[in-house]
Amino acid sequence: MVSAPHEAMHRIFQHDPRLFSRLSDALGFSLPTPVEVTVMPTDLTETNPVERRVDTLLRLKSADGSSYLLAIESQRTKNPAKPASWAYYTSYLWTTYKLPTALMVVCQDHAVARWAQQPVTSGPPELPTLTLTPLVVGPHNTPVITDPAEAGADxxxxxLSAITHATDPDIFAILKALSTALQGEPEDIADPIIEFTAQGLGDRSARQYWRKLVAVDLSFYKSYIAEEIRDEGRAQGRDEGRDEGIAQGQASAILLVLEQRGIRVPDEARERITSCGDLGLLRTWLTRSLTVASAAELFEAE
Structure with a gap:
């Protein structure tokens, strides 16, 4: 069954088809920026009843006029049947479009990325007829972007950094940098980024943290995730007032970040966080929660 993280891992390349060429440094290859990119049909079904569909397919054209295809696959688990499917995709596309075809696999898990990187040969050892070696993008080689200025530049x-590092300890700092970078962007740019990120994080606690950031840092956006959180906040704060509802959300986010980072929160500190009604102070504590070594460090400047 196709999941939201699966869709986000490859659809970000449909949203920005030139993203692939900007991964050159991280992936260790040299590739000129394409002058033209076309999103191609993904249905590879033949006349027989077996349906085969690649996740995302791009046609990239270089400045010298040459073109090639890039098939992009999302892979969340090890699947022994996949290499054969990938070999089919690349050979079918090569045959159909008469263009060189590359395969890129996007992963969120280090072990899955190592598995996907292994060359697979279709023939017996003495007759290696066809060898498949995918280009793999994952937490092992995607940049960890925790600087808002760097996030805003791309x-x-x-x-993609947030999606591929969804299970890494750095994810909270990545998300905070991304939400900060989005604060100055118009809705038509910010909305798809907000949605892709939410989808890519899946059902993990990081998604709850992202939802809090969207509600607080990006409160003027009208994306479905922002509206979803604001509806929850309105229901929660209807009797207590809007500010108190937001304060409770920020307090929950602080405690969630500390919990995920393995930092113990004594009862006294928990009470101080949850009873605070100062939104500015809570936002300061939320920012500090990403880097402090103990709960006490949250309050050192107060």
Whole structure:
């Protein structure tokens, strides 16, 4: 069954088709920036009843006039049947379009990325007829972007950083940098980034943290995730007032970040956080929660 993280991992390349060429340094290859990129049909079904569909397919044209195809696959688990499917995709596309075809696999898990990187040969050892070696993008080689200025310079790459590092300890700092970078962007640019990030994080606690950031840092956006959180906040704060509802959300986000980072929160500190009604102070504590070594460090400047 196709999941939201699966879709986000490859659809970010449909949203920004030139993102692939900006991964050259991270992936260790030299590739000129394409002058033209076309999103191609992904249905590779033949006349027989077996349906085969690649996740994303791009046609990239270089300045010298040459073109090639890039098939992009999302892979969240090890699947022994996949290499054969990938070999089919590349050979079918090569045969159909008469263009050189490359395969890129996007992963969120280090072990899955190592598995996907292994060359697979279709023939017996003495007759290696066809060898498949995918280009793999994952937490092992995607930049960790925790600087808001760097995130703002390339929002698509920052989104890919968040998606591929969804299970890493750095994810909270990545998300905070991305939400900060989005604060000055118009809605038509910020909305798809907000949605791709939410989808890519799946059901993990990081998604809850992202939802809090969207509600607080990006409160003027109207994306479905922002509206979803604001509806929750309105229901929660209807009797207590809007500010108190937001304060409770920020307090929950602080405690969630500390919990995910393995930092113990004594009862006294927990009470101080949850009873605070100063939104500015809570935002300061939320920012500090990404880097402090103990709960006590949250309050050192107060």
């Amino acid at each position: 929002l698509a790459l920052a989104t």
